[in-house]
Amino acid sequence: MQNKKLQSINKQQEYNEYVQQKIPKPTYLKNCLWAFVVGGLICVFGQFIGSIFKNMGLDQDEVATATAIVLVFLGAFLTGLGVYDQLGKRAGAGSIVPITGFANSIVSPAMEFKREGYIFGVAAKMFVLAGPVLVYGFGSSVIVGLLYYFLGK
């Protein structure tokens, strides 16, 4: 009896050590380097697209909108192809934080839940991650506008 107990404690300890070994330790430097390079490159690409639209004679706001539309399209398309998630494994925040990652956060769950139909599957799951972003983004922008109106004058 005593022996069995001891054995199980031993096993538990072994198991814990095993788990500790298997838990991926965040390699801060490497992750940050990947995030920096990939995120930076996506922004450089955005700058490049923006300069094309600028040369076409669009004004500053239109350039921002057109660039966002192109990047969102590419993010969604590459997610569909399965390329973006492969990149995301390495790049982490470098692929999540740019607006292409916003598109990725829409397509990924929507694709995954397609079997639940086009209303409650695709259309509803599109906003699992994007919904909160829009809620807090739109919400806080209205508050900023109101604050500006009541305090700014």
Place this chain on the structure above:
Amino acid sequence: MDYIRAFVVGGLICVIGQLLMDGTKLTPAHVLVLFVTAGVILTALGIYEPIAEFGGAGATVPLPGFGYALAKGAIKATKAKGVLGAFTGGVQATAGGVAAAILFGYLMSVIFTPKTKK
């Protein structure tokens, strides 16, 4: 030169996100929400505008740039139209990107099927 600044500023914003994900228990969803909200607040305080002017796409392409566009639009419209502008400005300024995200997101989700995870 514009490209180097975009690279550095955009890269650094992503590094902040990575550090938040690695160093704290925040999930990517938390980081996304946090960054958009931070973009709105920093713009309202007048801090993000100079960053956007310096970094160009490096500041506007990451999600705080979405918050920047929202807050900038809201303030601009409030100046022009009063209270109504506070409600319409932010959404209006970002309508193109959001509508594109909805349309393309839907189309791609319908066209493609998820790749089996290796």
